[in-house]
Each structure stands twice: as C-alpha cells, then as structure tokens.
Amino acid sequence: MTKVAAIIGGGVIGGGWAARFALMGWEVRVFDPDPEAERKIGEVMGNAGRVLPMLYEAPMPKRGQITLVGSVVEAVTGADWIQESVPERLDIKHRVIAEIQGACPEGAVLASSTSGFKPSELQDGAARPGQIVVAHPFNPVYLLPLAELVPSAVTSPETVARAKEILTAIGMYPLHVRAEIDAHIADRFLEAVWREALWLVKDGIATTEEIDNAIRYGFGLRWAQMGLFETYRVAGGEAGMRHFMAQFGPCLQWPWTKLTDVPEFTDELVDLIAGQSDKQSGHMGIRDLERLRDNNLVAILRGLKQQGAAAGKLILDHDAMLRGPLGDDVPLVTVRRVVPVDWTDMNGHMNEGRYGQLFSDASEELMTHVGADRAYVEAGNSYFTAETTVKYLNETHAGEDIYVTTRVTRGEGKKLRLWHEMCRASDDAVLATCVQFLLHVSLETRRSCPPLPQVLEAVEALAAHHAEAGA
Structure with a gap:
C-alpha cells in the first residue's frame, strides 16, 4: 500500500523532508505558495538523490513521486504523515495546523519541524491536540538522521509510537525528548556555542574561519562519533568521568565564557561577521557548498558505518532492513x-x-x-x-x-x-x-x-x- 507524506512548507527543511520521504519510497505532496518552490525542491531532491543512496549497500526502495499541490487540503487529504515546516511564528503555525486538522485523517501523525516552540504551544486551540508532535530535524534532513521527537502531556501514546516507527523506517533516529523545554535539546547546545562565537568575533579574538577551524579540525570530529559526555569520559583516562570532573569541574567557576551575556546585535556586528564569512567562503555558490557538505558527510558517515558506531550503526541496521x-x-x-x-x-x-x-x-x-x-x-x-x-x-x-x-x-x-x-x-x-x-x-x-x-x-x-x- 502506498504511503503518503504531506509537507507543508517547502523551504530548506521542508524540501529536505520531502527528499527523505521520497527516496524511502513514499509518495510526497508538497504545499508551498512560493512561486520558486518547485525549482528549489527539485534542486534539493537532486542533491539528495545523488548522495543518500551512497550510504547504503542495499538497493534503495523505488523512489516515490514528489508532487506540488495547490492547497493545504489537497496535500493532507489521506496522508499518513504530515510535516509542518512553515516559518517560526506561532500565529502562522496555529493557522496552518487548524487548516491541516480540518482535512487530514485523524490517525495521521501531524509533526512540526519547529526548532524552538514546545508542542503544548502548538497544540493550543487545536481541534485534536493529541495528534500533534514536534519532529525537529537537522539540515540536511536527507542525510542527518537525528529528529528530536517531542510530545506534550496530551500527545497520544499512539502518535508517539507511530512517529517513532515511521522515522525509524525512513532511516532516522527519533530522539524522544521526555519533557517539554524551549528549543528542545540540541539547539540549546548550538545556541550556547553560537553566543560564545559571537563574542569571540566581536572582541576580535577570532575570525569566523578560525572558529570554524577550531570545530571542524578538533572537537567536532570527536562529537560526531562520541558526543559530549563520552568524549569527556575518554579525556578522563583510565580513571574515567569521575577523574575528568574532579580535574576540570573547577573550571566552571572561572570566567571563561559569556553564556549568560549576549553581545548587542548591532549593524556593526552583523557587518563584521557577514564580511568575514564572505571572505571565508563567498567564492563558492550555495550549491557548491551544499555539495561539499554532502560529500563530507557521506565520507564521515560511511566511515562510522564501517566501524558500526554512532550514526553509522543506524545506517548499518537500516541497510540490513532494506536487503531482500x-x-x-x-x-x-x-x-x-x-x-x-x-x-x-x-x-x-x-x-x-x-x-x-x-x-x-x-x-x-x-x-x-x-x-x-x-x-x-x-x-x-x-x-x-x-x-x-x-x-x-x-x-x-x-x-x-x-x-x-x-x-x-x-x-x-x-x-x-x-x-x-x-x-x-x-x-x-x-x-x-x-x-x-x-x-x-x-x-x-x-x-x-x-x-x-x-x-x-x-x-x-x-x-x-x-x-x-x-x-
């Protein structure tokens, strides 16, 4: 039986969801009023269709069709999964969710890509709040497996279970966030790093490229396959995490970072960072940067797959699922x-x-x-x-x-x-x-x-x- 995914909002994230579902054999309907939506989604699908199959030794499912439709109603009618990826404004999301629930099946999963709003905020005033869940992905959705799955107290257990099942079946990792919190889990880390990076640039300590180099040539590679706590456990040597905490715990009292303070977001700061970023990679077009990013991710993920570790283990297991x-x-x-x-x-x-x-x-x-x-x-x-x-x-x-x-x-x-x-x-x-x-x-x-x-x-x-x- 054909499975149908409805994508409401076909930007960078929505387009990535559409590509992920289509490449995993789902029929996909996309609604986005942007007159450039078809071109943009086609380009994202072109990128995804080139690289996602490189992660697998098994043959991919028969590719599903992506169809752009003229209304929310047309997109969600009969859909099994609905992914809302409209702009991060609560009033827009409430309006779209109301329109979705007016036409979609009651048994469909209605997931939001929101990076900051809690599911209870999305459910406020909804006809069927138990149907709504947050499924927050990371760009590019068609390669990165993490989706933060966040229910509220009124989200039905059936919705959560079905969401986990579907996300796993399309090769993603549903991280069940057990308690609602603004920005969920991962973006809170990203926000902390982003704040500190802004200060380092503003104070003239480092350029955008130097900060990126500090991440991609150092701890970023460790985080990619071990995360935060396991990395620090290794840093503790034979004595493990307890030794690490005893050795470096006092540093938390030192004024190393400015995480509780944010630089004023002035035009001068924006110009400084934008100028440095242009100098760093402005010679490359967005598609060139995406292609470089995708190639790098494939190489890293395949390396992890060969070791059966971290995100590579997910691909290894999913690869086995696809074999016949x-x-x-x-x-x-x-x-x-x-x-x-x-x-x-x-x-x-x-x-x-x-x-x-x-x-x-x-x-x-x-x-x-x-x-x-x-x-x-x-x-x-x-x-x-x-x-x-x-x-x-x-x-x-x-x-x-x-x-x-x-x-x-x-x-x-x-x-x-x-x-x-x-x-x-x-x-x-x-x-x-x-x-x-x-x-x-x-x-x-x-x-x-x-x-x-x-x-x-x-x-x-x-x-x-x-x-x-x-x-």
Whole structure:
C-alpha cells in the first residue's frame, strides 16, 4: 500500500523532508505558495538523490513521486504523515495546523519541524491536540538522521509510537525528548556555542574561519562519533568521568565564557561577521557548498558505518532492513548500489581496489544465499578467495547507479568458481568483469575442506541450475 507524506512548507527543511520521504519510497505532496518552490525542491531532491543512496549497500526502495499541490487540503487529504515546516511564528503555525486538522485523517501523525516552540504551544486551540508532535530535524534532513521527537502531556501514546516507527523506517533516529523545554535539546547546545562565537568575533579574538577551524579540525570530529559526555569520559583516562570532573569541574567557576551575556546585535556586528564569512567562503555558490557538505558527510558517515558506531550503526541496521533475498534468477543480481564519493581516486574514477571490494560483496551475498552466512562463519567454516581476475572495461564515477550479476560456473566439493559482471544501471553497459575462484576452509585448521552438507547441497544445486540456464 502506498504511503503518503504531506509537507507543508517547502523551504530548506521542508524540501529536505520531502527528499527523505521520497527516496524511502513514499509518495510526497508538497504545499508551498512560493512561486520558486518547485525549482528549489527539485534542486534539493537532486542533491539528495545523488548522495543518500551512497550510504547504503542495499538497493534503495523505488523512489516515490514528489508532487506540488495547490492547497493545504489537497496535500493532507489521506496522508499518513504530515510535516509542518512553515516559518517560526506561532500565529502562522496555529493557522496552518487548524487548516491541516480540518482535512487530514485523524490517525495521521501531524509533526512540526519547529526548532524552538514546545508542542503544548502548538497544540493550543487545536481541534485534536493529541495528534500533534514536534519532529525537529537537522539540515540536511536527507542525510542527518537525528529528529528530536517531542510530545506534550496530551500527545497520544499512539502518535508517539507511530512517529517513532515511521522515522525509524525512513532511516532516522527519533530522539524522544521526555519533557517539554524551549528549543528542545540540541539547539540549546548550538545556541550556547553560537553566543560564545559571537563574542569571540566581536572582541576580535577570532575570525569566523578560525572558529570554524577550531570545530571542524578538533572537537567536532570527536562529537560526531562520541558526543559530549563520552568524549569527556575518554579525556578522563583510565580513571574515567569521575577523574575528568574532579580535574576540570573547577573550571566552571572561572570566567571563561559569556553564556549568560549576549553581545548587542548591532549593524556593526552583523557587518563584521557577514564580511568575514564572505571572505571565508563567498567564492563558492550555495550549491557548491551544499555539495561539499554532502560529500563530507557521506565520507564521515560511511566511515562510522564501517566501524558500526554512532550514526553509522543506524545506517548499518537500516541497510540490513532494506536487503531482500536474491531469488532464483540466472544470473543472480547480487549487488545493487550507488558508487559513493569515498570510492574514487584523484581522477574522479572508482579506485581499482573498490572493484575487488564490490566483487567480494557480491560473493558474500551469494554465500549468504547458499547458507554460508555470518552464523556459518562464526561456527568455524568459510570460503576463502584463492584467485581473482578482474578486467576493467569502462570508467565508473561517484554517484553512478550500478549492479553486479553473478553466475556459479563451478560448484563441487570444496571448490567454487564465480563469474561476476559489474554493469551500469542506466544502460546495462558492462563496466568490469571478475572471475573468482574460492576454496572452502575450516577456520579452526585454516586448511581447505568440504563444506557442511547443507551448504554443499545448495552450492551444487545452484551450479547445476546455472549450467542448465546456459551459464
């Protein structure tokens, strides 16, 4: 059954929500009176469609259609999820929420992207306050998984549970904020850092670029994968957090920061910061900056994914959710994916080492198909690659949609030979081929041996099936 998301307000955040839902297979209706909305959302979708699939080894769901509609009513009628992303003015949000609830299903989740308002403030005067929840995301919504999920005392448990389920299903992390508070959790940290940064610039201590460098070359990388408290626990060494608190706790009494004081927001301060920012990155257009940001995030998130840590663990788990059985086709399609940016070399081509990884991924999918899966390996049995021959036939670039087909050309006893073809999805052109010869091995003796009976039977049956089909 087709799932429908309604996005009310198609700016930076609304457009990111639309892209996230559409790329996860939802039909999306967007209402935004801005005459440039279609162009802007199209550009955001172009960015998202290029990079989000790079996070996954599994094939993405069939992309949903984004449709711009002429009214709130048309957008929300029959919708399963409604995301309000209109400007941060409470009177506008109240008016829009009233219009939404006049036409949407009672069982739909009505979520607001608000970064500051509490859900009880949004619910004031609403026809069905229990339907409303805050789902505050972070830009770009289509890459960053965090969504602060904030209910009020009258938000129904069913709405919260359904919101968690849907957000998880589209690859996000719903952080359930248990108590209402202005600006929720994350933005309160950002506001504190922002205030201190304004003072540092105003007082001539640092420029905008120097402050950004302090973050991106230092603690920002730690925060990206450990957060705040875990980072400080590590800083405490073997003695842990207690030692850290004892050592650095007194610093809280020192006048290091000005978090309780805010510089006057004068035209001079705005000009100073805007001028420094223009000097720092004004030579790049917004789309260039977005593309750089997206490429960097993909590389970081894939690195975390490879380690099974932090946000990468979420993607790893979601990747597993998206995988399905291989089926019985000849040849088997063992891999469908997009080439990520971190697979390319200085020429912009896919590095030759990644071809080996791709064909290895294909053989691992086939191993799982015949029962030589993770549990089989953990029990002390596996196939080891003894020899490969790879031929590179065409260039492959980041962002290209590719697939690998695999045929079993020999499967008897402890010997297994596979024929892989890597193809471009857009025209089925063969980009590379690989002959892979594998031997079954006991992980206890590290010597070749026959597979266990159930795996041997599956391999021999697959080899026979492929031979009959002309493999």
